[in-house]
Amino acid sequence: MVSTPTTAPLTLGELARAAEVPVGTVKYYLREGLLPEGRLRSTTRADYDETHLARLRLLRLLREVGDVPVGRLRDLVAALEDEGADRTHGSLGVLAAGSSALAGPVPAPGPLAERADALAGELAAEVGWDDQLRAAPEWAALRAVLETVLAWERLGLPVASTDLRPYVVAADLVARHDVAALGDLDPTDLLTQLVVGQVVYGRLLEVLRRLGEAHHSLVRYGPPDH
Amino acid sequence: MVSTPTTAPLTLGELARAAEVPVGTVKYYLREGLLPEGRLRSTTRADYDETHLARLRLLRLLREVGDVPVGRLRDLVAALEDEGADRTHGSLGVLAAGSSALAGPVPAPGPLAERADALAGELAAEVGWDDQLRAAPEWAALRAVLETVLAWERLGLPVASTDLRPYVVAADLVARHDVAALGDLDPTDLLTQLVVGQVVYGRLLEVLRRLGEAHHSLVRYGPPDH
DNA sequence: CATGGATGGATAGTGCCAGTCTCCAATCAG
DNA sequence: CTGATTGGAGACTGGCACTATCCATCCATG
Structure with a gap:
């Protein structure tokens, strides 16, 4: 269900840098549930992987190129996620x-x-x-x-x-x-x-x-x- | 240059009603220069004609269907108007x-x-x-x-x-x-x-x-x- | 002719959106 | 050890597109 990461885990800051997005924005997406939480390794360290990075890049693309409002991104993410869980739809x-x-x-x-x-x-x-x-x-x-x-x-x-x-x-x-x-x-x-x-x-x-x-x-x- | 109105002049309120737009919005467009001012007939009466109505309808269409931001409407209006004045462009x-x-x-x-x-x-x-x-x-x-x-x-x-x-x-x-x-x-x-x-x-x-x-x-x- | 409800005009305020800022205590890197 | 980072929560900001409020006329009606 959860795919195994194949690369080294990232911290939030690294994730943000990799996607060229301000850290604050990443936190915001996390809050809004657009980006799944990282695996918490300690109070001040959470691990993110390349699936997070891909998701983050997707979100930015849709916002910047497509002007897709954040609310619709949330619906989209919902579609994306419950596809993972529930395979009843083709x-x-x-x-x-x-x-x-x-x-x-x-x-x-x-x-x-x-x-x-x-x-x-x-x-x-x-x-x-x-x-x-x-x-x-x-x-x-x-x-x-x-x-x-x-x-x-x-x-x-x-x-x-x-x-x-x-x-x-x-x-x-x-x-x-x-x-x-x-x-x-x-x-x-x-x-x-x-x-x-x-x-x-x-x-x-x-x-x-x-x-x-x-x-x-x-x-x-x-x-x-x- | 100014085309002669062929129908009875409208007051601001009538103009708004005709275009199904709140009066406040019309005032706003006037303020923003998206809509030319009416001919002032007294302190509390200005006349608008069907060119105003057409313009107003156009503005609403562009905003509602096209999500065109007001700033761009302003540029558009500028293009529209200096066409009227200046015929050097084909x-x-x-x-x-x-x-x-x-x-x-x-x-x-x-x-x-x-x-x-x-x-x-x-x-x-x-x-x-x-x-x-x-x-x-x-x-x-x-x-x-x-x-x-x-x-x-x-x-x-x-x-x-x-x-x-x-x-x-x-x-x-x-x-x-x-x-x-x-x-x-x-x-x-x-x-x-x-x-x-x-x-x-x-x-x-x-x-x-x-x-x-x-x-x-x-x-x-x-x-x-x- | 008085008067209640527009009207034009100016100014201030609203709600929403998409972040951004500020703190904080915990913790990591040198 | 210690200064910088981090995750997390909250408040704050700026822009946009309107709305709302005032006010001094004014016009239409009874």
């Missing part, structure tokens, strides 16, 4: 838990829920996504976003499923690749990989899109006539 | 200004900058993006993200340009569509449209990606064996 269960921990709570359905849901259905059909997904929390998240989009329709946002097609196609392309890239790891590492991928490559996609827009504007409007 | 100029206001400041290059830059070059070549882009702020943003990705390479993140290909392809697909969808509006509206699109469809892309991952996990791992 890989999909872990992934689902982790993914929805990252996504956070979904706003309640509003007045446009119906239309949003129908639109979501059209979009999913566009790329042949499974109908079972309608029960997933991700579906609810999609519905929520589509509601906002619909609310803005009257102000000029295009919203027909054909207007949105490129987004689903792009998402499907990326998602297919993401899942294919998941190695055949044990569920915990798999979850880590998924989360990191979602956050880091999410940022990547964002900046690539912006750069792409810059390129295509250049093509359409010509170089700046300063 | 459409591209406006778009660039708005886009980088949204993106925020780019972190300084680190030790991996060289490799990141080379990688960025390979990615751009993959989809035939213009070389001039190397000078754009978006390029620097891409470099910054790639640096983080590279920093995580040793911990298992794949990073070869072939691994990243799907992301660029998807980004190009979306960006091409985004730019094509920009109407032939005057520059200010164009900028608004770009910004809204970047934020709203950015969220959309995010949730679609998650849903797509759920679908493809389902395909790969089968339904949950609860």
Whole structure:
């Protein structure tokens, strides 16, 4: 259950230094339960190992690159840990838990829920996504976003499923690749990989899109006539 | 320069009600300069028009859907306004200004900058993006993200340009569509449209990606064996 | 015409978040 | 031996995005 450390144990200070994080922050994460406690060797000495270091690095990555709030990190850590304990869920269960921990709570359905849901259905059909997904929390998240989009329709946002097609196609392309890239790891590492991928490559996609827009504007409007 | 209002003027309270925002918040935006002042009609009466309403709605959308911090909204507003005044930039100029206001400041290059830059070059070549882009702020943003990705390479993140290909392809697909969808509006509206699109469809892309991952996990791992 | 409830404007205060600081007694390293 | 570190608990900070409170008008209504 507890994997055997293969390297020399670290003190809190060393741990902090190794991850390039202030000691105070590490203490804070410990307090918040984001980082499991070290094995206490005396009143003033506790041992941490490379699993702590990996966890700490993960936490920092998610905070710095992904701006993931500490509260959501806690949910994520919960998913990570009760995976270790409880194996009743398959890989999909872990992934689902982790993914929805990252996504956070979904706003309640509003007045446009119906239309949003129908639109979501059209979009999913566009790329042949499974109908079972309608029960997933991700579906609810999609519905929520589509509601906002619909609310803005009257102000000029295009919203027909054909207007949105490129987004689903792009998402499907990326998602297919993401899942294919998941190695055949044990569920915990798999979850880590998924989360990191979602956050880091999410940022990547964002900046690539912006750069792409810059390129295509250049093509359409010509170089700046300063 | 100042477009003529076509509807009856609003008082601050009416403006707030129309946008479903607390009056206090509107006052706050006024203070922060996010919203231009109304035309003062007496000590206790100022008139606002539908341009104020549109602006206010835009601000709320960006904050609520996009989590855009108020500071960046200020930059955005600056881009919006000095577009009105100063026409020396073409459409591209406006778009660039708005886009980088949204993106925020780019972190300084680190030790991996060289490799990141080379990688960025390979990615751009993959989809035939213009070389001039190397000078754009978006390029620097891409470099910054790639640096983080590279920093995580040793911990298992794949990073070869072939691994990243799907992301660029998807980004190009979306960006091409985004730019094509920009109407032939005057520059200010164009900028608004770009910004809204970047934020709203950015969220959309995010949730679609998650849903797509759920679908493809389902395909790969089968339904949950609860 | 009086008057109660806005309104514009200025200033101060709130709640939350993510750390950071300060102490402390215990203990380790030189 | 002794000065620096450590783990641990608590209080404190700074930034952000609002809210709340005041106040001197002012306007709309009866």
